[in-house]
Amino acid sequence: MKNFTYLILLVTYSxxxxxxxxxxxxxxxxxxxxxxxxxxxxxxxxxxxxxxSFILFATWLGSLxxxxxxxxxxxxxx
Amino acid sequence: xxxxxxxxxxxxxxxxxxxxxxxxxxxIFKKKNLVVxxxxxxxxxxxxxxxxxxxxxxxxFPLIFLFFYTSEVKYFxxxxxxxxxxxxxxxxxxxxxxxxxKTGLTVLGALPILIFGVYEPHLLFPILGPTRLxxxxxxxxxxxxxxxxxxxxxxxxxxxxxxxxxFVLSFSQLVPILLYGKQGDIIxxxxxxxxxxxxxxxxxxxxxxxxxxxxSLLLGSLFGVTAxxxxxxxxxxxxxxxxxxxxxxxxxxxxxxxxxxxxxxRPVQLNKNGLLVASKQKEAPMTLARLIIADGPMSExxxxxxxxxxxxxxxxxAILTSFLIR
Numbered sequence: 225m226k227n228f229t230y231l232i233l234l235v236t237y238s239x240x241x242x243x244x245x246x247x248x249x250x251x252x253x254x255x256x257x258x259x260x261x262x263x264x265x266x267x268x269x270x271x272x273x274x275x276x277s278f279i280l281f282a283t284w285l286g287s288l289x290x291x292x293x294x295x296x297x298x299x300x301x302x
Numbered sequence: 303x304x305x306x307x308x309x310x311x312x313x314x315x316x317x318x319x320x321x322x323x324x325x326x327x328x329x330i331f332k333k334k335n336l337v338v339x340x341x342x343x344x345x346x347x348x349x350x351x352x353x354x355x356x357x358x359x360x361x362x363f364p365l366i367f368l369f370f371y372t373s374e375v376k377y378f379x380x381x382x383x384x385x386x387x388x389x390x391x392x393x394x395x396x397x398x399x400x401x402x403x404k405t406g407l408t409v410l411g412a413l414p415i416l417i418f419g420v421y422e423p424h425l426l427f428p429i430l431g432p433t434r435l436x437x438x439x440x441x442x443x444x445x446x447x448x449x450x451x452x453x454x455x456x457x458x459x460x461x462x463x464x465x466x467x468x469f470v471l472s473f474s475q476l477v478p479i480l481l482y483g484k485q486g487d488i489i490x491x492x493x494x495x496x497x498x499x500x501x502x503x504x505x506x507x508x509x510x511x512x513x514x515x516x517x518s519l520l521l522g523s524l525f526g527v528t529a530x531x532x533x534x535x536x537x538x539x540x541x542x543x544x545x546x547x548x549x550x551x552x553x554x555x556x557x558x559x560x561x562x563x564x565x566x567x568r569p570v571q572l573n574k575n576g577l578l579v580a581s582k583q584k585e586a587p588m589t590l591a592r593l594i595i596a597d598g599p600m601s602e603x604x605x606x607x608x609x610x611x612x613x614x615x616x617x618x619x620a621i622l623t624s625f626l627i628r
Contacts, residue, residue: 227597228608231544231590232615238543239619243428250433285550292551296588299596300580 230295237291245284249277305372306485312364313492320360320500327356328504328511338512342460342602344576352395352514353501358388360497361524368489379418380490380527387411387451387523391516404515405448411523412447416440420531427536428626447526450542453549454522459570459591460606461509465502467545467613468494468521474541474617475525478534478624490528494521507603536627541620544612548590555587570595578605 253276258269331337331350340349362381369377390407393399399407415421423439424432435442458464472495479487498521504510513521529538539546567585569592570578577599580592594608 227593228612231593231612234547235543235612235616235619238547239540239616239623242540242543243623246427247430250427250430254433288547288550289554292547292588292593295593296596300582300588300592301584 227295227299230298234288234291234295238288241284241287245280248280253277253280306488308368308371309364309485309489309492312367312489313496316360316364316493317496317500319363320357320497321503323356323359324353324501324504324511327353331511340461340509340512342570342572342578343508344572344574347508349509349512351512352391352516353505353511354388354391354395354514354516354518354520357497357501357513357517358384358520360500361493361520364489364493372486374486375418376420376486376531377489379414379420380524380531382414383411383447383527384520384523386414387447388516388520391514391519394515394519405452408448408451408519408523409444411451411527412444415443415447415527415530422533424533425535426533426627428623431627443530446530447523449546449549450526450529451519451522453542453545454525455515455518456549456552456589457545457609458513458518459589460507460602460609462502462506462603462606463609464513464518464521465498465505466606466610468525469498469502470610470613470617471525471538471541472498474537474620474624475528475532475534477621478537478627479532481624482533482627484532487528487532490524490532494524494528497521507606534624537620537624540623541613541617543616543619544590544609552587552589555589573599575599576601578602 253273256269256273258265328350336350337348338351339346361384365377365381368374369381387408390399390404390410394404421439421443423434423436425435425439426432454464454468457467472491476488476491476495479491501513501517505513525538529535567581567583567587569581569586569589571581573579578595578601579599580595586592590609590612591605595605
């Protein structure tokens, strides 16, 4: 397969996964209620939401690197 | 409807102004010896740079006119934002700034948007609709402008790629703005489209002028602020995916913000036939340009066309997504 076809696939993957990632954050993480309904509970809840979103985002970036390395190994670094 | 026709007329004025000013710039820069080597040519010809000032004047006049005509502050905020980033680019064109400083300074371009409050902290998502991001949204604006501006700068690798991609990118904002009936905002993608096209006529292979940092940064900032002010963030983000990938892959390879002139191992080299070949060195950054060239030695013209084609595809996905946003 030509590298350009891989790049088209990479853009398609990025598009679909980026939308999925946004939905995961907006539907699953943002509405998470605090475990304890006081100020500390709300602070911990906000930190946890940021942390979970960061993990998801980092996973997405990691998947882009894996995709790139796969394409590179098949072509540039062969 | 009146504003729509006026915007089309003003984008025509922008096209002609930019075209004339670029022609003048080429003459003046050649006389003043404001030229740089085109490294992707065997004869190492000298090409005038930067086209930024010509593009900026072309964009500025319509925005100033609309600000006084409508008294709407968004035109002034966009102009100010673009002007700040353009100034940073001009400084970089004449006195090379380090990667960190340049990236840091471009954050200033986001300030007019926040100070004048010309944004809505409600991202419009496909199917979901508007989402409330009152606290997070200003932070996103502060991050988005430098990311977009620098990612556009990194796309400026071959003759015609910067002008070609920004021209194509403008459709990802024009279509949703038309679709959502925001006639007052139509001027922004039209200006990006007309100035990029006027510039493309001189920047395409073989380039007669280069954008310089002033040109690439200002085109990137116009795209970025339009996404925010016109609430077309998601279509713009999707259209921008190849640029994000390119920027992220460079960062992941080098692991720091670096001025492109100081990259030691070039990702793409020129062979004795004048064709581009991908570097086999592991240390060279794995850029989009390098991955595209990996299909075999190819001419610069072909490589630039492939990059633009990748953006045509991402813009198609963006337009498709914009139909899902209500």
